[in-house]
Amino acid sequence: METLFLKILGMSLEASAVVSAVLILRLLFRHVPKWLHCLMWALVAVKLLCPIVPESPVSLMPSQNFVEQRISESTAAPASDAPSESVPNVQADTTDMNRSEPLAPSHDIRQFGQTTESKPSWETIGSRVWLAGMSLLALYAAAAYLAMKRKLAEAVPAEVDGRKMYLCDRIDSAFVCGIVRPKIYLPCGMSEENRRQVVAHEQAHLRRCDHITKALAFGLAVVYWFNPAVWVAYILYCRDIELACDESVMRGKGTAERRAYSLALLECATQRSGFCIHNALPVGFGELAVKTRVANVLRRRTAKIWVIVLALLAVAVTGVALLTRSAAYPVVASESLDRAIAEQTFAYDRVSMSDLLGDRRYFYAAVSDFVGRSDVECYGEGHKIYGMKENKDGTLEVYAKCSAFGYGFRDGHLVINTGYSQVPTLIRFEKDDEGNYIFLSREEPKDGAAYVQSMRELFPRSIADRMLDATRDLDAACHNQEAAELSEQSKRYAEAYLQKIGREAEIGDYLDFDFKTLSDCGISDEVANELLELYGEYGMYVGNFERIENGTRYVYHLIWNDDGNNIGNGTVTFMKTRYDDGEEIEKISYQVKGNHFHLIYSNTPETTHEAIK
Amino acid sequence: MDTPKVFESEYRFCLLLWDNEPIKSGDLAKLCAKKLDWKKSTTYTVIKRLTERGVIRSENSVVTSLVSKEEVQCAESRDFIDRTFGGSLPGFIAAFTSKQQLSPAEIAEIRRMIDSYGSNEADEGA
Numbered sequence: 174m175e176t177l178f179l180k181i182l183g184m185s186l187e188a189s190a191v192v193s194a195v196l197i198l199r200l201l202f203r204h205v206p207k208w209l210h211c212l213m214w215a216l217v218a219v220k221l222l223c224p225i226v227p228e229s230p231v232s233l234m235p236s237q238n239f240v241e242q243r244i245s246e247s248t249a250a251p252a253s254d255a256p257s258e259s260v261p262n263v264q265a266d267t268t269d270m271n272r273s274e275p276l277a278p279s280h281d282i283r284q285f286g287q288t289t290e291s292k293p294s295w296e297t298i299g300s301r302v303w304l305a306g307m308s309l310l311a312l313y314a315a316a317a318y319l320a321m322k323r324k325l326a327e328a329v330p331a332e333v334d335g336r337k338m339y340l341c342d343r344i345d346s347a348f349v350c351g352i353v354r355p356k357i358y359l360p361c362g363m364s365e366e367n368r369r370q371v372v373a374h375e376q377a378h379l380r381r382c383d384h385i386t387k388a389l390a391f392g393l394a395v396v397y398w399f400n401p402a403v404w405v406a407y408i409l410y411c412r413d414i415e416l417a418c419d420e421s422v423m424r425g426k427g428t429a430e431r432r433a434y435s436l437a438l439l440e441c442a443t444q445r446s447g448f449c450i451h452n453a454l455p456v457g458f459g460e461l462a463v464k465t466r467v468a469n470v471l472r473r474r475t476a477k478i479w480v481i482v483l484a485l486l487a488v489a490v491t492g493v494a495l496l497t498r499s500a501a502y503p504v505v506a507s508e509s510l511d512r513a514i515a516e517q518t519f520a521y522d523r524v525s526m527s528d529l530l531g532d533r534r535y536f537y538a539a540v541s542d543f544v545g546r547s548d549v550e551c552y553g554e555g556h557k558i559y560g561m562k563e564n565k566d567g568t569l570e571v572y573a574k575c576s577a578f579g580y581g582f583r584d585g586h587l588v589i590n591t592g593y594s595q596v597p598t599l600i601r602f603e604k605d606d607e608g609n610y611i612f613l614s615r616e617e618p619k620d621g622a623a624y625v626q627s628m629r630e631l632f633p634r635s636i637a638d639r640m641l642d643a644t645r646d647l648d649a650a651c652h653n654q655e656a657a658e659l660s661e662q663s664k665r666y667a668e669a670y671l672q673k674i675g676r677e678a679e680i681g682d683y684l685d686f687d688f689k690t691l692s693d694c695g696i697s698d699e700v701a702n703e704l705l706e707l708y709g710e711y712g713m714y715v716g717n718f719e720r721i722e723n724g725t726r727y728v729y730h731l732i733w734n735d736d737g738n739n740i741g742n743g744t745v746t747f748m749k750t751r752y753d754d755g756e757e758i759e760k761i762s763y764q765v766k767g768n769h770f771h772l773i774y775s776n777t778p779e780t781t782h783e784a785i786k
Numbered sequence: 787m788d789t790p791k792v793f794e795s796e797y798r799f800c801l802l803l804w805d806n807e808p809i810k811s812g813d814l815a816k817l818c819a820k821k822l823d824w825k826k827s828t829t830y831t832v833i834k835r836l837t838e839r840g841v842i843r844s845e846n847s848v849v850t851s852l853v854s855k856e857e858v859q860c861a862e863s864r865d866f867i868d869r870t871f872g873g874s875l876p877g878f879i880a881a882f883t884s885k886q887q888l889s890p891a892e893i894a895e896i897r898r899m900i901d902s903y904g905s906n907e908a909d910e911g912a
Contacts, residue, residue, distance in 0.1 A: 317876035348881035428904030568794035
C-alpha cells in the first residue's frame with residue numbers, strides 16, 4: 174500500500190505541472206470553442222491515470238519526479254570499489270506498478286531514515302491518511318448516489334422529441350443519471366419550451382459522453398483528494414463541460430433559439446418551487462453563474478480555423494512535452510567511447526593486445542586479427558548502448574548489449590564460426606585528463622534461472638526492463654532488428670580484414686549459406702558418425718574451410734561424390750591442401766556402400782583406418 | 787372533505803389502477819414494471835403510502851381506489867423534498883443548471899440581455 178501511495182504522490186506532483194500548463198493554455202486560447210478546453214483537461218486525466226510514462230527526448234519532465242528521486246537517493250546502495258564484483262544494487266522497487274512478478278520478501282521498502290521498526294514511517298502514515306480521506310469521500314459520493322437513486326425510484330417514463338426520458342416529482346433540476354444505461358431525468362412542471370431546451374442540453378451531454386467523463390473526473394478528484402490542483406482542474410472542467418454543451422446545442426442556431434435557450438437557463442435556475450433549495454453560495458460547487466452561461470450563449474463567436482488548428486497543435490505539443498519523461502540514462506555517443514567498448518570486448522575475449530596497440534588508423538583491421546581459436550582468423554564486435562550514468566566519483570557506467578563474432582573462411586566465404594550475441598553487459602570506465610576512457614570492469618548477468626534476478630541487480634530498473642523486454646516474444650521483431658544491427662557493425666571488422674589480406678569474399682553468418690552434412694547427402698548415420706570420429710579435424714560440413722597453421726594457410730576439404738543413385742553410395746574424400754599453391758598435403762578417400770565403408774586411396778603413410786563391418 | 791393531493795408519479799400510478807381495478811397487488815406490480823419501469827419494491831412502497839393517505843385501499847392484497855379521477859387533484863410538485871446533502875446534486879452528475887440565488891436586480895439584468903440580443907450588430911462575430 175505504501176508503494177501505491179508513493180506512486181500516487183509522484184503522479185500527483187507531475188499532474189500539478191500539467192494543470193498549470195493547461196491553465197496557461199486556456200488563457201492563451203480564450204476564444205476557442207469550449208470543447209477544446211475540455212480536450213486540454215484530458216491531458217490532466219491522462220497524467221493522473223497512467224502510471225507508465227514513456228521516455229522521450231523532447232520531454233520537459235525530469236526522468237524521475239521529486240518523490241522517486243527521494244526514494245532512489247535514500248535506498249541506493251553505496252558505490253562499490255571492487256571492480257570485479259557485481260554491485261548488489263538492491264534498489265527498493267517503490268515505483269512498482271509495472272512489476273509482473275510478485276514482490277520477493279527481501280524487497281521490502283527501506284524506511285526513510287528510520288531504523289527502528291516500532292515507529293511507523295511517514296509513508297505508512299501518509300498512505301493511511303490518504304486511504305482514509307479517499308474512503309470518506311467515496312462513502313459520501315456513494316451515499317449521495319444512493320439517495321439520488323431512492324428519489325428516482327418513482328420516476329415515470331415520458332417521451333420528449335421521440336426520446337424516452339423520466340419525469341420525477343422529487344427533483345428540481347434536470348440531469349443525466351447512470352453510466353452504462355444513462356437516463357435523462359426531468360422535474361415535473363416544466364413548460365414545454367423549457368423542456369425542449371433542457372432535453373437538448375442533456376442530449377448533448379450524452380453525445381459528448383459527459384456522463385462518463387464527469388464521473389471519471391470526480392473519481393480522480395477523490396483519489397487525488399489531497400492535491401488542490403486536481404480540484405481546481407475538476408471544477409474548471411465541470412464548467413467547461415456545461416459551456417461546451419451549451420455551444421453544442423446552439424451551434425448553427427439563430428437569435429430566436431438562443432433567446433429561448435437563455436430563458437430556459439434563467440427560469441430553471443430561479444424556478445421558485447415550494448422547496449427552493451437554499452445554496453450557501455450563490456453558485457454551487459463547480460457550476461457557473463447563470464449570467465455567464467447566458468452571456469456565452471448570446472455571444473455568437475465565429476472561431477477562426479487557424480486558431481483552432483493552432484490550439485490543437487499546442488495541445489499536442491504540451492502533451493508530448495509533459496506526458497513523457499526524459500530518458501533516465503541519456504546516451505552520449507562518441508567514437509572514442511565506442512572504441513573503448515570494442516577494445517575491452519576483444520580484451521575480454523583474449524585478443525592479442527599487441528595488435529590493439531598498433532596503428533590506430535587501421536583500428537578495425539588491427540583488432541580483427543585474432544590469436545586464439547583455430548577456426549577463427551578474424552574477429553568483429555557490435556554493441557548497442559541502452560544508457561549511461563556518470564557517477565559523482567568520475568566513473569562512467571555503460572549499459573550495453575554486446576555481440577562478438579569470430580570469422581573463418583568456409584567455401585571461400587568469410588563466415589561466423591563462433592560468437593555471442595546481444596549479451597547485456599555492464600562496463601565501467603574512468604576518464605583520464607585527456608578524455609580517454611580507461612577500462613575498469615565488465616560484468617554480465619548470470620545464466621539460467623538466476624538471469625532475471627541478476628539483471629535487476631546489475632542494471633537500473635528501467636534499463637533492465639528494456640533489455641528484458643527486448644528478449645521476450647512480444648518484441649521479437651525488435652530483438653531481431655537489433656541482432657541484425659550488431660551483426661552489421663561486426664561486418665566492418667571483417668571487411669577491413671579482407672582488405673588487409675587482399676581477398677574478396679562474402680561475409681555472413683553460417684546460416685546465410687547452405688551447408689550440408691554427410692548425413693544430409695544421404696549417407697547412413699552410422700557411417701557418417703564413424704567418419705566424423707576418425708576425421709574430426711575436417712569438420713562436419715561438405716565443402717572446405719581454411720585454417721592458418723604456423724603462418725601458412727591450409728584448406729581442409731570434405732568431398733562427397735555420389736555414384737548417381739542417390740541412395741548413400743559413393744566416395745568420401747578428406748583432403749588438406751596448401752592455399753597458396755594448392756599442393757596436396759593429405760588425401761584419403763573411402764568408398765561408402767550402405768552401412769559399410771572401405772579405404773580406396775590414401776597418400777599418407779600412417780592411415781590405419783579400417784573398414785567397419 | 788379535502789380531496790387528497792396526488793403527485794405526478796402517484797397520479798400515473800392511479801391512472802393504471804383506475805383502468806385495471808380491482809387488481810391483485812402482485813399483478814399491479816407487474817403492470818407498473820411494464821408501464822412505469824418501476825421496481826416491485828417501488829410499487830409496494832407507493833401502495834402503502836397511498837393507502838395511508840386514503841387514496842386507495844388494499845385488502846387481502848387486492849387493490850382498489852377510493853377516489854375517482856375527477857375527484858383527485860394533481861399537485862404538480864411536492865412541498866417537501868429530501869434535504870439530504872442540501873438537495874444539491876452529487877458532483878459526478880451532469881445536469882442542466884443548478885438552482886441559484888439571484889437577486890431581482892440580477893434577474894432583470896439577464897432578462898435585458900436576452901431581450902436586447904439580436905437587435906444590435908455587436909452580437910455578431912467574435
